[in-house]
Amino acid sequence: MLKLNFTAASDRGLVRGNNEDSAYAGPYLLALADGMGGHAAGEVASQLMITHLMGLDKNPGDNDMLALLGTVSTEANWSISEHIKQHPETDGMGTTLTSMMFNGSQFAVCHAGDSRGYLLRDNKLQQVTKDDTYVQSLVDEGKLDPEDVTSHPQKSLILKAYNGRDVEPTLFLFDAQPGDRILLCSDGLSDPVTASTIETALAAGPIEEVASRLVELALRSGGPDNVTIVLADVVEATEEEIAAAKEQGISNPADADTSKFAATAGISEEQAAAEKAASINPQAILVGAIAGEVPEPTHPDSAASRAAALNRRSQVIEPYSGPTTAKGAPRATLSPTGGNPTNPVNGDSGAAGSADGSSEGATDPADEEPRRPRRRFFGWPLIVSIIVIITLVAGVWFVGKNYLNNNYYVAVADAATADADAGAEEATAVEDESSTPSESTDASDAPEGSEAAEPAGESESADAEAAEVPAGQEITIKQGVDVELFGRSLNQPYQVACLREDGALQLAGASCPSGTQAFTLSDLPPSERSAVGNLEAGSYDEVQSQLTKLSERALPKCRESTTDKDKFRSTPGIDCREVN
Structure with missing residues (x-):
């Protein structure tokens, strides 16, 4: 018989001003909601979702878990819609949802948005949910490599969420096995921390330590968003737990805790069961916005945490209070003229001509107090x-x-722009010189050795020479700016441009996939090549549009020539492009 050991953790992060995530962990239900909308009350949407769902934290028995999750999440969505109607200023709020219901042998999953569900089985991590995002749709269509998702400028565009409008969540089942470790997390973890790092952290230690470690990893990676985690281990129930469950006449050992709850609360088991059915499961864990105000956790000492702390806290410097005794009383101070110390406690500064020899000009220490802050004043401008x-x-x-992360431009790899421009100009000039014989192709009917045949031969030789474009001039997309600062380049390769056999453009990661070949300068007419290095930088969509227009002007693919006339019109790099 299987049961769950579970925990949950949440942190506001180093940048956000509040926590909009809400999460729940119980013996039968794991749920995480990442609120959206910022000032439009994303934390309200996540709380409404979890509040509805936590009523499902009961043994489902033979009930349809998918139907239960789908129905209750829809009811929560209606509540979000009603809240927006009553509070129009919150229009725009919404929440993601990743939830799992457990019946002792299977997990039912209800998912919408970009929060994630992971399964660690046999020390191998697999993502069981799929992000409902624009970039994931590009991956599914083969338009974007998975490794390029995290750096895509539109990675935060969510296609599906609970925002008061109709939504169809993804619903499915999967079998549970002893030793499985389940992780639900918001994008505050999955965005800054790589999957391999998450896998390593999940594989060792009890779930409480793992939860703390994962939160710390997210914070050390910059903590750009709220970080919320729900963890659960699938374990075999012990013989004692099974026996206790049988004695109470229940089918699942997880329900045996009702008696413990009753004993602790000093009420009957029937009343405890009724309260348990009507309210939150006493074993459950709530974190995030739904847990209310909690003490601020200690964040790791990192550059990001120190910078965030400066932005959030005003710096207060306590005024200098002067020297004090061990008991806190002001110390006696010497008079300006020497003599015995004066006592600022009783104000006795010594009368003129007194027996103690103090001078008449002795100064009251109170007169010195206004001068002391002058020593401290110079610190304020510095601070x-x-x-x-x-x-x-x-x-x-x-x-x-x-700016660097969102600026892109078209570049030519491994070749100077000047060389490319020179090659293009030379090719253009040769093409212009060869235009006369190509237009008067009827002269090719003259007998061999006649003067009419000579220009064609000279033009063909010139075309071949003009087609010699330096190898490796591949057209690429670079991210950043084409500038070097202190010897360091402020750009990096982002994607390579590829052409399919039919001339259609396809963008890829490091290399062109099968069925395509690199889009090079030699694939363009000579007159178009010089324009490549002068295209304006801009957003990814703008640069993609530029490349699409370039591909539409690419030369047609070369065909096998059957006559001297066709051969003259099929010169690679001049009249056509070679296709491997």
């Missing part, structure tokens, strides 16, 4: 300057990094 500099540097870094 303010440091904070301003750090804020400016962080702002410039963030803006610059964001």
